[in-house]
Structures are given as C-alpha cells and as structure tokens.
Amino acid sequence: MSTFNVPTREDVxxxxxxxxxxxxKALGFVPNLYATYAHSDTALENYLNFANAKTSLSAKEKEVxxxxxxxxxxxxxxxxxxxxxGKMNGFTDEQILELRAGGASFNAKLDALARxxxxxxxNRGRTDADVLENFFNAGYSKGNLIDVISLxxxxxxxxxxxxxxxxxxxxxxxxxxxxxxx
Numbered sequence: 001m002s003t004f005n006v007p008t009r010e011d012v013x014x015x016x017x018x019x020x021x022x023x024x025k026a027l028g029f030v031p032n033l034y035a036t037y038a039h040s041d042t043a044l045e046n047y048l049n050f051a052n053a054k055t056s057l058s059a060k061e062k063e064v065x066x067x068x069x070x071x072x073x074x075x076x077x078x079x080x081x082x083x084x085x086g087k088m089n090g091f092t093d094e095q096i097l098e099l100r101a102g103g104a105s106f107n108a109k110l111d112a113l114a115r116x117x118x119x120x121x122x123n124r125g126r127t128d129a130d131v132l133e134n135f136f137n138a139g140y141s142k143g144n145l146i147d148v149i150s151l152x153x154x155x156x157x158x159x160x161x162x163x164x165x166x167x168x169x170x171x172x173x174x175x176x177x178x179x180x181x182x
Contacts, residue, residue, distance in 0.1 A: 003166075004036060004039075004165035004166070004167055006032045006035045006036060006167050006168065007035050007036070007038050007039060008035075009021075009030075011038075012035075012038040013038075013041040015041060015042075015045060016038040016041065016044055016045075019038070019044055019045060019048065020035070020038070029170070031081065031170060031171075032077075032167045032168055032169070032170045033077055033078075033081070033158060033161065033162055033167060034047075034048075035167075036161060036162075036165050036167050037161065047154075047157065047158075050154055051154055055147045055150070055151070056141070056143050056144050056147045057144065057147050057148065057151065059089050060089045060090065060091070060110075061110070061113055062151060063082055063085055063086045063089050063091065063099070064099050064104065064110050064113050064114050064117065065113065065114075065117040065148055065151045065152065065155065066078065066082040066085070066086075066151070066155050067079070067082050067083070067086060067096060067099040067100045067114075068099060068100065068102050068114045068117035068118045068121070069117055069118075069121045069151075069152050069155040069156060069159065070082055070100075070155060070159055071100040071101065071102070071118075071177060072102075072118055072121040072122055073121065073155075073156060073159035073160070073163070074159075074163070075158070075159035075162050075163055076162075076169055076173065076174065077158075077162040077167070077169045077171075078155065078158055078159055078162065079100065079174040080169050080171040080172060080173050080174045081169075081171045083096050083171075083172070083174045084171050084172060086099070097177065098114075099114050100174075100177050101177060102114050102115055102117070102118030102119075103115060108138060109138045109139055109140075111138075112134045112135045112137070112138035112140065113135065113138070113140070113148070115131050115134065115135075116131055116132065116134075116135045116145075116148060117148060117151075117152060119131040120148070120149060120152050121152055121156070125149070132145075
C-alpha cells in the first residue's frame with residue numbers, strides 16, 4: 001500500500017500555502033489531517049468552507065455529532081481531535097465517552113442528537129423512525145435534521161480520509177471506547 005506523507009507548506013499549492021498560514025495563525029499549527037487534504041489543490045479550501053459554514057447547531061451540538069460519527073466510523077484521528085475540542089466546549093471525559101457511544105444521559109436533548117447521529121451513520125441515512133421521532137420530540141426541527149445529516153457527511157469525509165491515509169494523529173490519542181467503559 002502507498003504511504004501518505006503529511007504535506008508541508010513547501011509541498012502545497014499557493015492557495016493551500018495561504019490556508020496553512022491562516023491555520024497557523026488561528027491554531028498555532030496545521031493539523032495533519034488538514035494538511036493531508038492539501039494533496040489536492042482544492043479539497044482543503046472546500047472542506048474548511050463546508051466545515052465552517054453557518055448551521056443551526058451550536059458548537060457543542062456539533063461536537064456531539066462529530067464524536068458519535070467518528071466512533072461509528074472508528075476514526076482515531078477524529079476521535080482524538082474531537083475529544084480535545086469537546087473538552088474545550090465544556091464536556092467532561094465521562095460525557096465524551098457517552099457521546100462517543102451515541103448517548104447523553106446527562107442531557108435529554110443532546111441524547112436525542114447523539115442517538116440520531118449514531119443511527120444515521122450506522123444505517124447510512126436510513127434512520128430508524130423512533131430515533132427520528134425522539135429527535136423531533138426533543139425540540140429539534142426539520143432544519144436541524146438537515147444540518148445534522150450534513151454534518152454527518154462532513155465528518156465522514158474526514159473519517160474516510162484518515163482511515164485511508166493513516167497520517168499520524170497530532171492530538172492526544174483517544175483511548176478505545178471499550179477500554180474506557182470496562
């Protein structure tokens with residue numbers, strides 16, 4: 001199998017160099033997965049535009065979806081990154097483990113969201129009717145549903161890129177869920 005290098009600023013297009021510079025200013029580094037997108041002259045910009053687009057979901061709700069989807073897709077890179085981001089958004093270690101498992105006993109609305117994100121991902125969009133009904137009963141709208149499904153797609157793209165390229169994880173490694181729940 002081919003191995004994938006993590007492109008440096010010198011390896012990428014002029015457009016991607018500017019994006020690397022902006023990421024360095026905002027984050028202090030260019031995450032390896034973002035750098036991997038830069039193998040394409042257009043994918044990094046397209047991905048960041050999509051990932052940062054307006055949504056009806058709060059930052060905390062987005063992390064609920066990101067954690068549930070990344071667990072289903074078994075993406076260690078995204079689990080590690082979103083564990084760190086989840087903590088920055090106020091989730092505890094225990095809450096993050098629950099969200100990864102597709103639930104949230106600590107918050108009924110987030111529980112409905114986590115269950116939906118897990119179900120949509122596991123069933124490739126063929127959402128169970130009771131999970132969908134629970135989502136709406138928790139106070140979410142049809143617009144929220146579309147935003148969640150869009151976010152599932154967004155996160156699945158990153159999950160698949162990492163699963164295919166296996167670039168090094170540059171966040172504290174999230175431990176396997178089974179080890180944490182044992």
